[in-house]
Amino acid sequence: MAKISIEDVSFSYEQDKKNNFVLKDVSYSILPGDSVLLLGPNGSGKTTLLKLIMGLLKPTKGKIRIDDADTSKASVFEISKKVSMIFQNPEKQFFAETVREELSFGLKNRGLREEEIKKKVEEVAKKFGLFEYLDKSPFDLSGGEKRRLSIASIIILDPEVLIVDEPTAGLDFQYRNLMISIIRGFLETRNKSLVVATHDIDFGLRIANKAAVINEGKLVWSGDVVSLLREEEIFSKGILAHTFTSSLISRVISQSNVDFQKVVKILEELTEGLM
Amino acid sequence: MSTEESRKTIIRIRNLSFKYKNAEKNVLDTINFDVKEGEFVLITGPSGSGKSTLARILTGLIPNSYPGDLSGEISIMSFDPRRNKIYEIAQNVGLVLQNPENQLFALTVEDDIAFGPENLGLERKEIKERVEWSLSVVDLQKERHKAPFELSGGLQQKVAIAAVLAMKPKILILDEPTSYLDTLSAIKFAYFLNELKRELNLTIILIEQKIDLFFKFLSRIVVMNEGKILIDDEPDVVMNFCIRNKIPINIPLQLLIIRTLGETYDGKKLYDYQVDDYKMLFEKIINDR
Incomplete structure (x- = not known):
């Protein structure tokens, strides 16, 4: 089991100028057993954050630690022993x-x-x-x-931590479901963790227990997925948008107090006839 | 005679088959497919079913850029890609791809849009007018001097469309244009596309997995599988067919909820209900268990 600590990280692709920050003062921890949904509009900095975690980019400010190792000092090979990434x-x-x-x-x-x-x-x-x-x-x-x-x-x-970038973009119905069962299979082992950057919130709700929202390079919200669905501001401000499915889930769990996992399960049963 | 019936058929395809060079079998197998002027047709189906190949034929990329064995009757506004060049077809049929980054290359938005008309050898004045017009249609006047790569995915997809519109096509073909867009951009894009169609009287053929985003705007849905057309009909008819026959495509959840509850809620169109109506229906499903 591995713990990832993102500590006050800023990043700019123009290392010399140190302005134009793609990420700014991001702090977040990924604990063993976490399955984190990384959300945010196009261009908000999600993929950059994933690359920083993998050690493919070095923070301009701040640091990222995997257990006790600083990723800007460890080799990519060392990092990949614990953390693996599936790219787009x-x-x-x-x-x-x-x-x-x-x-x-x-x-x-x-x-x-x-x-x-x-x-x-x-x-x-x-x-x-x-x-x-x-x-x-x-x-x-x-x-x-x-x-x-x-x-x-x-x-x-x-890997102890699996990182996935936009796993469902361009996938059809069957492969999207296959992706869900693969990720669930991975998470069945105790203390494995997952970070998935996606626009596909319906997919994310089926595999994640936590969420972090990035907007214009800043971490603007983090918490568990159920709280995210009860959060109105993030959606009303236009940082995230509900799909029909996510707005339905959001209303059912917050207005009628039905258990989140139960709602997800019933929604899956509704589409199961098609599988 | 209804307006639907009196509309002109602008794409007519009969017994179309295609096999890529060196491939073992046909990607398209005796396809019959018509499109009438002003229709908004969505094509869906599993990957590898032949959707993108069909788009390549309708834009002349097959057989002009992708060689292979092409047979059958093809008439795209009376063009046939075997007889006509890509640039002739491109003035009538525009193609927008999944990832706008693959389609944009110039240093400014303006230059990207001007590229097509310049290559048609149009006069400067005409080129300038077309660029202005395209920018205003997609509402990107403010971004005209920016580099396309600085823009968000949603805006990039608009630049790609503006560049295609500058060719003044009658038919717009889009191949999974929302794949890389965030949810809000994708929703806005669906409305934008429908407005565009109405304003310019375009005919739209959209290849897409996210059926629910576009459902209410569609004239028809075509479902493809393994190089064949499984069904081609009005959206409601197609969805019912796919549910009955367990065709694995993204059926809008609204429809699944209504179907689960039986006949009671028929007769009303899917999108006349609000989310809260569906919430009540969904809670009924929960309580029934």
């Missing part, structure tokens, strides 16, 4: 000649024994419906299979 359009990152090699790569880097790698790769491939393609080229897979492989190659590393 992850299927663009394949490089291996076979699905098996693609899945084995990260494990080899960690120095696992060959039999151990083989066992893990086959287990994960089965879970993701990729077993029969193990000796095929990743580039010969269909769009949906490619996306499954890209996620499988991260999940196989068994």
